Amino acid sequence: MTIPEARRSPPGEQAKSGPAGFGPAWLAARVRGVSTRWRAALSFTGGALGALAMPPFGLWPVLFVSFPLAVWLVDGAAERAGGPWRRARAAAALGWWFGFGFFLAGLWWLGSAFLVDADEFLWALPLGVVGLPAGLALFPAFGFGLAGWFWRSGWRRVPLFAAALALSEWLRATVLTGFPWNAWGMAFGQGDVLAQAAALGGLHWLTALVLFIHTAPATLADAGSKAARFAMPAAGAAVLALVAAFGWWRIPAGPVPVHADIRLRIMQPNIAEAERADPAFRAGAIARYAAISGQEGAGGERLADVTHLIWPESAFPFLIDYTPEALDDITRMLPDGTVLITGAARADMPLPGEQSYRYFNSIRVFDSDGRSLATYDKVHLVPFGEYLPFDDLLRRVGIRQFVHTPGGFEAGNGRAALNVPGLPPASPLICYEAIFPEEATLPAPGRAGFLLNVTNDAWFGMTPGPYQHFAQARLRAIEQGLPMVRAANTGISAVIDPYGRATAQLPLGVAGIIDAELPQPLDITIYTVFYAIWGAGLYWGVIICFCIAGFSPGKGR
Numbered sequence: 004m005t006i007p008e009a010r011r012s013p014p015g016e017q018a019k020s021g022p023a024g025f026g027p028a029w030l031a032a033r034v035r036g037v038s039t040r041w042r043a044a045l046s047f048t049g050g051a052l053g054a055l056a057m058p059p060f061g062l063w064p065v066l067f068v069s070f071p072l073a074v075w076l077v078d079g080a081a082e083r084a085g086g087p088w089r090r091a092r093a094a095a096a097l098g099w100w101f102g103f104g105f106f107l108a109g110l111w112w113l114g115s116a117f118l119v120d121a122d123e124f125l126w127a128l129p130l131g132v133v134g135l136p137a138g139l140a141l142f143p144a145f146g147f148g149l150a151g152w153f154w155r156s157g158w159r160r161v162p163l164f165a166a167a168l169a170l171s172e173w174l175r176a177t178v179l180t181g182f183p184w185n186a187w188g189m190a191f192g193q194g195d196v197l198a199q200a201a202a203l204g205g206l207h208w209l210t211a212l213v214l215f216i217h218t219a220p221a222t223l224a225d226a227g228s229k230a231a232r233f234a235m236p237a238a239g240a241a242v243l244a245l246v247a248a249f250g251w252w253r254i255p256a257g258p259v260p261v262h263a264d265i266r267l268r269i270m271q272p273n274i275a276e277a278e279r280a281d282p283a284f285r286a287g288a289i290a291r292y293a294a295i296s297g298q299e300g301a302g303g304e305r306l307a308d309v310t311h312l313i314w315p316e317s318a319f320p321f322l323i324d325y326t327p328e329a330l331d332d333i334t335r336m337l338p339d340g341t342v343l344i345t346g347a348a349r350a351d352m353p354l355p356g357e358q359s360y361r362y363f364n365s366i367r368v369f370d371s372d373g374r375s376l377a378t379y380d381k382v383h384l385v386p387f388g389e390y391l392p393f394d395d396l397l398r399r400v401g402i403r404q405f406v407h408t409p410g411g412f413e414a415g416n417g418r419a420a421l422n423v424p425g426l427p428p429a430s431p432l433i434c435y436e437a438i439f440p441e442e443a444t445l446p447a448p449g450r451a452g453f454l455l456n457v458t459n460d461a462w463f464g465m466t467p468g469p470y471q472h473f474a475q476a477r478l479r480a481i482e483q484g485l486p487m488v489r490a491a492n493t494g495i496s497a498v499i500d501p502y503g504r505a506t507a508q509l510p511l512g513v514a515g516i517i518d519a520e521l522p523q524p525l526d527i528t529i530y531t532v533f534y535a536i537w538g539a540g541l542y543w544g545v546i547i548c549f550c551i552a553g554f555s556p557g558k559g560r
Contacts, residue, residue, distance in 0.1 A: 106185075
């Protein structure tokens with residue numbers, strides 16, 4: 004089967020005779036003229052191709068194919084549809100297929116979580132692998148539909164499309180607790196040089212830039228003067244050059260200064276999630292962690308040389324406060340003066356009038372005598388993973404959250420610094436929280452000295468999931484100008500400087516230790532200034548500029 008020839012003259016002031024010879028105009032004409040069935044298939048393919056721009060692949064130039072293809076498809080749909088409502092509906096359908104392809108290709112690895120306890124959750128595998136992408140695709144459907152309503156011919160449709168899709172990405176990050184996983188800004192956010200732009204405006208600003216830069220070449224297929232065809236691609240190239248130049252200028256040639264009196268050791272145990280349910284692991288968990296933690300470092304470091312030992316999220320398959328023998332084991336393991344920072348579930352006594360304990364996913368701090376020094380309770384929980392929306396209704400039909408906690412976890416009271424003896428104030432991020440830019444910023448007054456991220460990515464095995472999670476967490480360091488200390492159960496554990504460079508790292512699927520010093524923070528970033536005053540100020544600023552350009556007087560709808 005072949006894609007049919009263009010049937011009618013599309014937007015963009017195409018010549019009636021159609022383009023001659025192979026090139027952008029020839030290709031765009033055939034994309035614009037395809038049937039409804041082919042439009043859906045091409046849109047799905049363009050979205051799926053875009054997933055290659057995300058970690059661990061990082062092939063962001065593929066977006067120069069995905070987004071111009073999307074624009075040409077909307078061109079063809081808008082030409083056939085007629086009025087604004089029909090244009091919006093046709094464009095929204097294309098946006099859904101585009102988003103479905105992107106999320107299906109980029110998030111298929113979520114199915115691994117359903118296989119950990121397959122006896123109970125295998126039936127829900129299609130909901131996670133297909134249902135979630137189908138639901139998330141409603142956001143690009145909204146963006147495409149909004150752009151379709153206001154669709155114009157010529158170069159103005161480029162900033163309009165970028166603004167509408169950037170808005171839909173912001174909604175995806177905020178609606179129903181938000182899910183900004185693999186935001187388009189991560190196409191630039193995973194490298195060193197291009198990611199530095201996040202220090203100016205954060206993830207959402209980066210998303211707006213990525214969308215504009217990669218959509219701009221669509222006008223190369225338009226008719227009209229050379230100036231009209233090349234104006235947007237030239238503007239996109241200029242923005243890309245500025246982003247790259249800023250990154251090269253910002254990153255220093257050498258390492259950043261470190262805290263001279265801090266010696267960190269991160270322990271990565273590499274425990275499969277299914278193994279944690281084995282009673283034999285429960286009995287020997289502390290001994291296993293102690294054996295790994297006590298290894299000699301690459302430079303001959305001993306555990307006695309360490310000021311702070313960090314273990315990952317949910318390190319214990321039991322409640323540490325109600326397991327005194329485990330606390331005794333920790334006391335025997337820790338050298339005098341060494342502080343343990345670990346992920347650990349904890350339970351509060353029932354509230355007055357209630358009978359059930361309240362469970363929290365927490366970071367705990369213990370001294371070498373086993374005393375609890377500080378606690379942070381996770382605030383931004385994972386829906387269906389750590390708690391069940393519409394709990395009473397869904398439990399009646401036999402559905403529960405993945406984590407085996409009666410009633411699920413409770414959210415903490417709010418974000419606050421974690422004060423650990425011997426360390427600057429930490430901004431704590433447990434697992435999922437690290438994908439949200441706003442979660443890394445502590446409430447005023449004061450500023451954290453570093454980001455502390457503990458996580459358990461064993462749910463997702465050896466898939467792209469842990470790589471994507473690591474890249475998103477790392478971007479928080481660039482946004483905030485703060486170093487990050489990351490302890491992951493199966494990887495990727497690392498110490499990251501405030502420019503996003505890993506100074507020490509353990510790969511996925513390896514048990515071992517990292518010995519490292521704590522980098523010092525930068526004084527401030529433009530992002531933190533704007534966020535404190537206006538929130539995502541530069542993001543909204545660029546959206547407004549795109550809209551002004553898109554609605555500027557000129558020829559078009």
